[in-house]
Amino acid sequence: MATAVVNGIRMHYRRIGEGSPIVLLHGWPQTGYAWRHVADDLAADHTVIVPDLRGYGQSDKPAGGMDKRTMAADLSALLRELGFERVGVAGHDRGGRVAHRWALDHPAEVSRLALLDIAPKPTLAQMNRESAAQSWHWWFHRQQDLPELLVGADIPAYLNFFYQSMTHNRDAITPDAVDQYVRAFSQPGALRCGFDDYRADVIDDVRDEKDAAAGRMPEMPMLVLWGEQGALASSSLLSNWQRHAHDVQGQAIADSGHFLPEEAPEGVARELRAFFG
Numbered sequence: 001m002a003t004a005v006v007n008g009i010r011m012h013y014r015r016i017g018e019g020s021p022i023v024l025l026h027g028w029p030q031t032g033y034a035w036r037h038v039a040d041d042l043a044a045d046h047t048v049i050v051p052d053l054r055g056y057g058q059s060d061k062p063a064g065g066m067d068k069r070t071m072a073a074d075l076s077a078l079l080r081e082l083g084f085e086r087v088g089v090a091g092h093d094r095g096g097r098v099a100h101r102w103a104l105d106h107p108a109e110v111s112r113l114a115l116l117d118i119a120p121k122p123t124l125a126q127m128n129r130e131s132a133a134q135s136w137h138w139w140f141h142r143q144q145d146l147p148e149l150l151v152g153a154d155i156p157a158y159l160n161f162f163y164q165s166m167t168h169n170r171d172a173i174t175p176d177a178v179d180q181y182v183r184a185f186s187q188p189g190a191l192r193c194g195f196d197d198y199r200a201d202v203i204d205d206v207r208d209e210k211d212a213a214a215g216r217m218p219e220m221p222m223l224v225l226w227g228e229q230g231a232l233a234s235s236s237l238l239s240n241w242q243r244h245a246h247d248v249q250g251q252a253i254a255d256s257g258h259f260l261p262e263e264a265p266e267g268v269a270r271e272l273r274a275f276f277g
Contacts, residue, residue, distance in 0.1 A: 006077035007070070012058035013051035013078065017043025021084050022276055023075065024050045027093020027118075028194055029061075029159050030259075031057030031184050033177065034092070034172065037265035042272060049087070051078060053098060055193025057184050067203045068195040072102035079109055085275045088276040090114035092261055094197055097204065103218040104211060111193035112276055114223040115262050116268070117232055120244040121208040137162075141198035148191045154190070156182050170256035177262065217245050223275040226251035230257040249275075 003012050014032060024035040032050040039048045052059040054071050065071070075098070079087060089110050091099030096118035103110040141147050151158045159181055163173040185191055191240055211217070222245045226232045238250035251271055256264035 001058075004078055004081045006081055007074045009054055009062055009065075009074065011051055011054070011060070011074060011078055013049055014039070015047065015049050015082070016040070017046050017048050019046040020277070021047040021049060021087040021274070023079075023087050023089045024261075025053065025075075025089065025091035025095030026046065026050075026056070026261075027095045028056075028092075028197060029162060029185060030093075030181055033057070033180050033184075034259070035261050038272065040271045041265065041269035042276075044277070047084075047209040049078075049082065051075065053095065055197065056190070061187070061189030061193045062106050064196075065136060066193060067200040067202075068097050068101035069105060069207065071098045072105050075102055076106045078118050085109070086111045088112045089115070090116065090272055091118070092116040093118055093258070100218070101204075101207075103220060104216060107219055110218075110220055111221070113218055114225065114272060114275060115241070116225045117227055117230060117258050119232060119235065119237055120240050121212075131231075131235075138198055138201070141195045142201065144199075146231050147195045152191055155185055159185065163259070166230070166258040167263055168227065168255060169263050171261040173259060201268065212244065218248055221275075222248045223271065224248060225253055225260060225271055226250070227256035227258055227260055227263065228252040228254050232258075 001014055003010050016039060022063045024039060026032050026034045032052045035050050039050050042048050054060050054074050055066055086109055089099045089102060096115040099113060099115060103113045160178060163178060164170055167173060224238055226237050233252060242248045253264045253267045254261050260268050
């Protein structure tokens with residue numbers, strides 16, 4: 001484990017293995033720990049870098065900067081700090097949003113982009129009753145102060161709700177992992193930063209809409225993965241991303257819900273290995 005000072009914050013990260021570099025970005029409500037099984041597999045022939053994103057885990061929890069442009073700039077600075085010029089990037093959930101913004105803002109740094117169980121922003125404006133019910137927490141997390149007040153009263157219960165309701169295999173996120181995440185989100189400022197990640201959608205949406213209107217999209221090859229038993233399995237996820245990027249392939253991961261890196265690490269590692277080379 002190591003810490004680097006980048007873009008005005010201290011960022012905690014894990015670096016293992018040797019070979020062509022891959023950066024793995026976690027989502028909410030998790031930390032870089034979510035990638036542990038996949039990272040160990042890929043490290044057999046890659047340098048694998050797994051940060052805790054700004055506001056998460058052991059990284060700093062500043063009062064601002066949870067918009068994806070700033071979070072992507074953190075990673076760009078980390079890349080330079082570690083002496084790399086170009087990396088493969090995989091992002092799950094909110095980490096996929098950061099990865100996508102990194103690819104748009106710093107395309108020379110991202111050789112290949114993998115996005116796990118996350119839909120392109122423009123398609124979210126077309127929500128129906130079912131998809132809105134599945135994503136109720138996005139709107140709750142955007143509220144000011146209220147989520148911290150209510151969730152802070154019982155952090156384990158709130159986080160466990162997602163680990164249970166959004167997995168296909170409910171044993172995949174083990175008690176040890178839950179303990180890790182509960183400790184992480186019990187730190188001062190951690191809940192606020194996690195919810196600020198969602199509150200920053202107000203800024204992120206404007207930038208994403210401008211990029212879409214201007215025809216800006218990732219130029220590098222993209223891989224889209226989703227859980228075969230997850231909420232996105234019934235959507236047109238692959239075709240939606242193909243409308244918002246130039247070179248997209250995709251694959252459902254069997255026996256998995258939303259939390260792919262922990263529910264199906266072997267399948268995820270296999271697909272990432274084939275994609276990144």
